[in-house]
Amino acid sequence: MERSEMVILSLVLPLLLTLLALVLVAYQRRLNPKAAAASQPLPPGPTPLPLIGNLHQLGSLPHKSLARLARRYGPVVTVHLGAMTTVVVSSAAAAREMYKEHDAALAGRMVYESMRYERANEGSIITAQPGAEWRMLRRLCTTGFFAAARLDALQGVRSRCVAGLLRRADDAGGSGRGGVVDLGRLLFLTAFNHTGNLVLSRDLLDSKEGNEFFHHAGRIMEIVGRPNVADFVPALRRLDPQGIRRGMEGHIRRALEIVAGFLNERIQRRDKEGSGDDKKKDLLDVLLDFEGDGVEEPKKLPFDTIVKVVVEIFIAGIDTTAGTMEWAMAELIKHPEVMKKAQAEVRENIAASKEYLEEKDVINLPYLKGVINETLRLHPPLPFLVPHKSLKPCTLLGHGIPCDTQVFVNVWALGRDPSTWPEPEVFDPARFAPENPAAADYKGHHYEFLPFGSGRRKCPAIPLVSRLLPLVIGSLLYAFDWQLPCGADPTRLDMSERVTISLRKAVPLRVLAVPHKSWAK
Structure with a gap:
């Protein structure tokens, strides 16, 4: 071999060997993604302190604190x-990624100490890790109870609950004679009463047991929302x-x-009377009627599983629903021009002879739907959704996510990202107008707007939410004119937040409800 060839070979051979090594590493990573993820560093972030880590940087509103950190360190x-x-x-x-x-890989659940009561995760839709039982319960909710046909058959339940809300608001306001309405509390009671009728076919607040359950459910929501040092310091x-x-x-x-x-x-009543009309069955009937394959699924749901699912539905649905309705009314009162436009749409599209708004009317109320969407953008019920946990290592935007890592999706930050939303702090329902080609919905496919999550852990109750929220808000707009007590300036309404089990208004919404002539009879 000539000297010139040897020189060329000495230069090219290391390059070829390096290229071959890179190809082999890439191939190995493709075969073993866990090893690839493990080799990637964690996403950037602030330096933790001993023992407490970054807890001191969260403050009382962690969704805002973490949004500020994202502006400094990046999207992950x-x-x-x-x-x-x-x-x-x-x-x-x-x-999106x-x-x-x-x-x-990220469909696990991080279970906090407050939820570690005896056998807490067995039969749980919310906190159970993915598996055959969780898939069964999830499917039962999505295709059984929250299916469109069943929800349509239960329109009467929602209508009765909304009619009760309007009567209570009218009573509290003295039929327009200056009584102050604690609207936040009325909406919480309505959400509880609606859930009781939908799940158990009961007006729970009319019985001793129902009132006791209301007390314990409220305390559970309060306790779950408290920061717990034992979650962060295992020794405690x-x-x-x-x-x-x-x-x-x-x-x-x-x-x-x-x-x-x-x-x-x-169970005793069904033994005597049968199971009744299939379309009008409540959630309890759906759970009792379940028939599994007897292999991966039980032939019938265990008694304890049914009880746990029912309690979870109450805990997960009441505070989040009531909070969203209160935020919507607060935003409307704070923005009188938006209130006026929404009320005009509702009242002009409803026949003057009708006493109540009906669900079939909502299809003709696009601006009202925009009000709901804009409320969810600015005030998502759960700012971080329900925290995820990585079940195996993965790589996200080039950063490694080790196994057993807690993952927050800051949907509050997504909804206020100026790169996605022009003037993100402005309450503008028109951004969700049907003619707007960029208008997003909350069903989990528009990743800039995820108030109910996405993927396999998405909230299964979206079909119910899409019916209930516009019906309640539209009915309140149809039946009453709203104003603040003592002639207070609505543009200065306190919109500060507090975090419990969900994102709630810190100062309860207390207002005057003046019956409108279209409803007052």
């Missing part, structure tokens, strides 16, 4: 909440220094006992 940020490594997703691009590429879990787990156990046990009593009554 790592924070250490004590010993709990947490990755926060804060952009539509990151959310998470749900489209890693939905299965057994001590339960704040008494959160102990407090939860008493309330959850009694709530389960009350629902078990309701279930026993239903």
Whole structure:
């Protein structure tokens, strides 16, 4: 071999060997994505302190604090909440990759200490890890109870609950004689009453057991929403220094006992009278009628599973629903020009002879739907959704996500991202107008707008929400004119937030309700 050829070979051979090594590494990573993810560093984030990590940086409104950190460190940020490594997703691009590429890997649930009561995750739709039982319950909710045909058959339930809300608002306001209406509380009671009728076919507040259940359900929601140091410092879990787990156990046990009593009554009644009209069955009937394959699924749902699912429906649905309705009314009162336009749409499209808005009317109320969507954009019920957990390592926007990492999707930040939403702090229902080609919906396919999540862990009750929210808000607009007491300036309405189990208005909405001539009879 000539000298010139040897020189060329000595230069080219290392390059070829390096290229071959890179090809082999890439091939190995394709075969073993866990190893690839493990080799990637975590997303950037602030330096943690010993023991507490970054807890001191969260403040009382962590969704806002983490949005600020995202502006500094990027759309995917790592924070250490004590010993709990947490990755926060804060952009539509990151959310899109998470749900489209890693939905299965990130479909786990991080279970907090307040929910670790006896056998808490068995038979749970919310906190159970993906598996045959969870898939069965999820399918039962989506194709059984929250199916369109069944919800349409239960329109009467929603109409009766809304009529009750209007009567209570009229009574509290003294039929327009200056009484102040605590609208937030009325909406909470309405959400509870609606859930009781939808799930159990009961007006729960009319019975001793129902009122007791209302008390315990409220306490459970309050306790679950408290920050718990034992979640972040494992050494303290057994001590339960704040008494959160102990407090939860008493309330959850009694709530389960009350629902078990309701279930026993239903079983006895069905034994005597049969199961009734299939289309008008409530959730309890759907759960009792379940018939599995006997292989991966039980032939019938266990008694305890039915009880737990019912309690979860109450806990998950009441505070979030009531909070969204209160935020919507607060935004309308704060923006009189939006209120006027929404009321005009409702009143002009409803026959003067009708006393109440009906669900079939909503299709002709696009601006009202925009009000609902804009409320959900600015005030998502759960700012981080229900926290995810990585079941296996994966890579997100080039960053490694190790197994057992907590993952937040900051949907509050997504809804206020100026790169997606022009003037994001402005309440503008017109951005969701049907003629707007960029208008998003909340069904989980527009990653800049995910108030109910996306993928396999998306909220299964979206079909119900899409019926209930416009019916309630539209009915309140149709029946009353709303104003603040003492002639207060609506543009200065306090819109500060507080975080409980959901994102709620810090200062309850107290207003004057003046019956409109279209409703007052």
